Amino acid sequence: MPLSREICGFSTQLLNISIASLCKARNLEKAEAVLIDGIRLGYIPDVVTYNTLITAYCRFVGINEAYSILYRMREAGVKPDVITYNSLIAGATRYCLPSRSLELFEEMLQTGLAPDEWSYNTLMHCLFKSGYPEEAYKIYMDMILKNITPSSATYNTLINGLCKVGKAGNALRLFRNLQRFGFSAGLVTYNTIIDGLCKSGRMGQARRILKELGESGYAPNAITYTTVMKCCFRSGKFEQGFEIFSEMMNKGYNSDVFAYCTVISALTKKGMIKDANACVKQMLGNGIGLDKACYNTLIYLLCREGNLETAFRLLNEMEEGGLEGDEYTYSILVDALCKMGHIDAAHKQLQLMEMRGFQSNLVAYNCLIDGLCKVGEVDSAMKLFNKMNSKDPFTYTSLVHGLCRKGRFRVASKLLLTCLREGMNVLRSAQRAVTAGLQSSGFKRDAGKLRTALRLAQLSRY
Known part of the structure; x- marks a missing residue:
């Protein structure tokens, strides 16, 4: 008898591994089929089996479909646990449904399950995300009253939530209070508060926290510096952004592709093409590989210079290396071809996008319509316009100007x-x-x- 239980348990474990693999691959239909086959063969699903399905349905289908699995669990005699409800609350958070999250939290209490730290963290995150900071803080206070010890993840949720709802000052005060009570902030916490301060325009305070981080024994990473750089560039403070990058390099911190891409993009926007090219050479010289975002930035840079031959060569290199071009990649090329008067070639690029099944071709269509209108081919532009599934104000503006230039008022x-x-x-x-x-x-x-x-x-x- 013990041996049969052991075999059954081992089989259930294999069943769970199979279902988890299929769920990860988003193949829920096959996961359900495996579950049915497993039951037919006598492999009894457990709470882990159903929790795996609930998580997958929350991520890829919807909260209602995920919740319906609770009925199947109870019919099978399997009791939901805290992880079950945590997954459902996380699903409601994904779809910004604060009322549903609170209902699930209350239902968990009514079934006699005691929420854990992650139950509270997830619920707070949902309320912050949905724009209810006061209610989120009440949940935190309830957590304290229930003698559940907050972790660094809890404090990071509070700080990040306050920053996201525009209360960076409150987040900074909380951060300072925590430090006074002996909380040892980690790198994630520092990055979170720096990001919040930057986005609220408090660059001076962000720089001070960055300096404090360097003195705390933690080494700022590429995320820290890139966060500050992005905010500098976004607010038009290019010189400060370049200084941050230089500081990062001079102090010996390892940069990565995201930091370099941020700087290359900023240099390109400023028209500092030679500096952008020098930055590219430096990045490649440091042995940092290119990702899709970096390739797109470089292709844009080459197109802006009118060097289409090298841009297409770079695209081939990118795709031969296993990175597929996306809508942004091909839209850059369509726009560049149109600006250089190669309308037929631009049209072929758009057709290639359609053949590859890209869903969002609006930017590329707009570029081609604008290009056709500028070379006087308004009828061709109209045909393309009528073919489009979705349009925006730029589509209409280009075509209206083109018709006016032809006197077709x-x-x-x-x-x-x-x-x-x-x-x-x-x-x-x-x-x-x-x-x-x-x-x-x-x-x-x-x-x-x-x-x-x-x-x-x-x-x-x-």
């Missing part, structure tokens, strides 16, 4: 009215071009109707 007016009906708006320069064109061409009534529609659209937005 009435067609441009109809297009503009369609855009307004769909709740979008084109640039005022395009609006003025259409109304002025209609007026000068003798279509005064059409011009009046368009002006009225534009006014009504403007009023409806206020």
